[in-house]
Amino acid sequence: MGFAKKCPIRTKYAVQLILILTSVVFVCVGAYRGEAETVFSKAIRLCLECVGIG
């Protein structure tokens, strides 16, 4: 916490890098697990709950 207060710009820079890296890793892991196909199969069909049919 002390470092973050003393060096806010460096802390922010480090957090940004970590978050970008995390996002890339997450997307790759998710795509590898087949989550993108689950998203795709849901997105191309009419979502009955979304449009209020149930």
Next chain:
Amino acid sequence: MVSLGKFLKKRNSVQIFAAFLTNIHLPNFLKGVLYNGKVKRLCVPGLNCYSCPAATGACPIGSFQAVVGSSKFNFSYYVTGILIFFGVMFGRFICGFLCPFGWFQDLLHKLPTRKFSTKRLKGLTYIKYGILLTAVVALPILLTNKAGIASPYFCKYICPQGILEGGIPLSIVNGGIRATLGALFTWKLGILVTVIILAVFFYRPFCKWICPLGAFYALFNRFSLLSYHVDQHKCISCGKCSRTCRMDVDITKNSAHTECIRCGECVEVCPTKAISVRWGFEKTAEAKKTTNCEKS
């Protein structure tokens, strides 16, 4: 680091363009069918129902619930990764510039009626975090049927965007859908009408109080590459920026406020040009100034 001051002045044009890109298959409204190309594997940055006939990509909130609510997964790395990426790149700039439902509320608020402040309703801004945690994350994970499948609770019971973009246009052109509408449609239509009425009198009520996507991006305003800066040497504390802000933010007190949608109105009204907008890493001149911070 890129300065974005001039870009902010074209906000309405950017919003129109973003809404068009997010819903590029406009002829599908007449056909009553959904686009089903490969791009729908990707999530769009704003709140945009994938059951909108014109939708280009998948709604991130709907996609997250679809994955965690499926029998195969309990968490979506894919959608969370995409959302973190959007968040760290832009923060709530997405709400201000790229979200079609945000733009829709902006248009409603332009109707010439008396407008009301939401400054005394700041406590309601925490509702959206509760909705994110419960309706989007917890319930689809925990409340499943025997097959391990859960409903997309936020999309089903709260989100008015599905009715606006999907339910209403599809029921107009498709008699089969029209015949199946019942109590759930009426409930969601009631929410949509309430949001529309509120948006005429209050600025962006859905974004401020309800939207779980806005809640997620709000967490990234502090760390996003797109950032606001207030030059304290130039600031004359006139208060024009906080009086102008319709999201009830005082940018001079906290330039990374969670409610700031980066609309740029404070930048435009500042008489001394003390507020600037930048996109990129800050590890440049300012970082060099603080290079000895470890030693101090």
